[in-house]
């Protein structure tokens with residue numbers, strides 16, 4: 199490696215280049231139309247974000263960046279800024295002055311506003327392809343990242359953070375060095391604490407421009423940086439930082455998601471709490487229904503559907519016999535909002551004789567309204583009697599009361615209380631009418647909230663209303679650690695017969711803790727949907743390790759990438775030849791007819807053309823980054839051949855086993871999702887079995 203590709207993540211500062219009195223406020227950022235108008239009125243103050251901020255940290259940092267660029271070239275380093283108004287933005291994005299900062303927000307506001315700006319997701323996406331990533335964030339800005347994100351063992355992260363922030367730092371699989379900074383360190387470097395992070399970055403840049411291969415050594419061995427700073431004339435106070443080796447991180451990662459915040463000791467302390475009183479109830483996994491179907495007779499070699507196939511009538515679900523003999527879930531969750539999406543669907547369900555027959559599923563089916571679908575409306579678009587009738591008429595086993603989500607911008611004081619009360623009022627009406635009119639499905643009451651205490655209060659009330667099945671909503675994107683905090687409060691109100699469901703949370707590593715705190719069911723589509731939504735980890739395995747499927751898109755299906763290639767002069771025939779050669783390469787490699795290198799070469803010949811154009815142009819650096827990243831990912835996949843190890847019926851089927859490892863169209867991608875669901879369910883079953891063994895052995899020993 200000549201010079202590692204560097205990314206610097208920093209934050210917006212209150213001090214700005216322009217300070218008009220009518221700067222944008224948080225309300226402006228909540229409304230696209232209003233934002234457009236207000237931005238226009240401030241257009242004379244518009245400038246790139248890299249020049250907008252004039253706080254000390256930012257100025258010193260940009261001086262450091264200039265030094266690096268003049269030495270290693272402009273491409274060597276990119277800067278991304280977390281703006282409390284705009285989210286994660288590149289330094290060249292034109293912005294107008296605004297007056298919003300995470301520093302003045304309460305913690306729950308920091309998380310909800312950070313979620314609304316999609317900072318976690320954008321950060322995840324932006325770090326791909328960089329080798330050395332410096333993160334210069336204060337406590338509140340750091341929290342918005344909601345670490346960990348997916349990282350690679352070939353990446354190195356350097357965090358500059360205060361002592362109280364270190365609990366939010368987690369670099370996943372990547373190497374990590376955390377430099378903890380205090381007032382003392384600031385005085386040693388004779389600069390103000392506010393500017394210290396930028397000052398240190400500039401210092402590193404200056405050293406890197408003097409000492410050959412310094413960045414490379416920091417990348418390979420981040421502790422080098424610690425030594426370097428200690429050698430400075432005014433060294434930092436000891437102990438300077440905390441460094442974790444990749445190995446110990448991996449060890450921790452296997453046990454639970456967010457080790458960085460909960461220490462192992464704290465996690466153990468959860469298991470030392472008295473076990474939930476409902477522990478004897480079995481635990482179940484539900485999968486949300488979203489028309490996830492495939493053509494059972496798809497011809498992969500010719501890429502043709504079954505003759506005369508009609509998708510809505512002939513395509514089948516993963517639990518139908520031609521795919522898997524046994525379903526890989528205990529139940530299915532059907533949201534009304536999904537049913538209502540297609541006009542004829544409700545009629546089809548009624549015509550089939552109910553939801554169970556429509557889904558051809560013999561297990562239990564839970565119905566809810568699908569609160570995400572109406573999150574922006576002031577009130578849910580349904581009334582209780584209508585929903586009770588709907589559950590009964592379609593034959594659901596469980597029906598969920600009508601709730602309203604308290605997340606993102608809807609968790610602001612004022613709105614949250616309204617939604618909280620509305621959800622509880624609906625639950626009360628739901629169960630009283632359920633009893634009065636003699637409905638036969640099991641009612642489920644939903645608890646929404648914005649803190650452990652508010653959730654606990656809601657659960658307490660639902661128990662008093664005589665619900666035996668309660669669901670916690672609004673936590674699908676909440677960090678595990680915060681869910682545990684909620685459960686610790688909630689579980690004290692459970693009775694031995696209360697079942698407890700977590701909506702949208704399928705986290706295998708956290709199951710022991712969820713279980714201990716009384717969770718008896720959960721739903722998640724994440725293993726399924728990661729098959730096509732996760733760019734890197736989309737083929738899962740029982741060990742927990744995930745691989746990247748090889749991308750061989752259809753030339754004839756005119757995606758944005760293919761259109762771009764055709765318009766920039768590539769012949770359709772040339773592309774088709776590359777496409778077919780790539781398909782042949784992976785199939786022949788699977789059969790053992792060609793070598794890994796030969797196969798990889800053919801796969802990359804097509805793949806490297808596929809960088810997504812932005813505004814009609816492919817960035818050559820991004821293209822090179824893609825090639826480098828995919829070479830590594832595909833090589834790993836080909837070396838291990840995980841699809842040959844899997845015992846699921848899809849991977850065992852000689853007609854489609856290697857096809858699921860190809861990222862190409864619904865019939866391959868969704869089957870890969872089915873396989874991921876199989877893996878997830880198998881791991882879930884292993885957890886339950888291990889738990890039973892533990893219970894048995896405790897019984898024996900007493």
Ligand SMILES: [Zn+2]
Pocket residue numbers: 844845846847848849850873876
């Ligand atoms: Zn499989």
